[in-house]
Amino acid sequence: MAPRLRPLTPSELTTEQAALYAVIAGGPRAQGPQHFALTSGDGSLRGPFDLMLRSPAVGTAQQELGAAIRYRTAFTDRMRELAILLVAARWDSPFERESHEAIARAIGFRDDELAAIRALDVSGFDGEEGVVGRAAVALLEDDLSDEAWAAASATLGVDGVFELTALVGYYSMLALQLRVFRVG
Structure with missing residues (x-):
């Protein structure tokens, strides 16, 4: 378009x-x-x-x-880029995908990890990255269930969950604006 x-x-x-x-x-x-x-x-x-x-x-x-x-969040670079790329994948945002996959590659994401993220598959991520990935996918689908909340807040803390919801919301807003104005 x-x-x-x-x-x-x-x-x-x-x-x-x-x-x-x-x-x-x-x-x-x-x-x-x-x-x-x-x-x-x-x-x-x-x-x-x-x-x-x-x-x-x-x-x-x-x-x-x-x-x-x-x-200025507590997230590692990998945690942040994982969440951003999940938003880009969910909302099919080419600019966000292009720019943040370049950043992700520079900080060590492998091609197979990027392909999995494009498919919203976070099963290959563990530890804090896995928690961020699963919580981000849940937020992009609807909400955090009580089980997802418990896992995310136990690992990231309440402040980390707040930062993650802000990240998912912010990049979703950008994806919407890019889509409405047809920015490639």
Whole structure:
């Protein structure tokens, strides 16, 4: 499907949009190794980040939540990427899959693990990763049963379950926005 919007280039941005652009393009997502391109050749932001510019007030809050989830939770990199990729698989989100599979490969995910995640199969993950995977799948299907809650809260703590629900909700929101605006 064709995109419903043309990405905004830096020269087209309002003052508020330019401020948000600077935060996104100069923030933690742009630091360190780059496993996927944050901007296109014309300087426009890719994926959900261009969409955030459409409403700077909401986009600022949204990008800050995303930065907190990506960089300031108690999850290991593998736990976080496992949950993000499960959301991408559940909502068939190509941008999230492309960008986060690149990150996952860089932190050691194997091709067979990525294939299993694409099929929402977390049976090959154990320990904390298995708990995160099973809880994320349950959240994407509906809710945590009492049994799933007990396992998740015992392993991750209440704070970890809160962070996981925020992660699943945030990336589900991004998947919805990417789908509605036809961002590939």
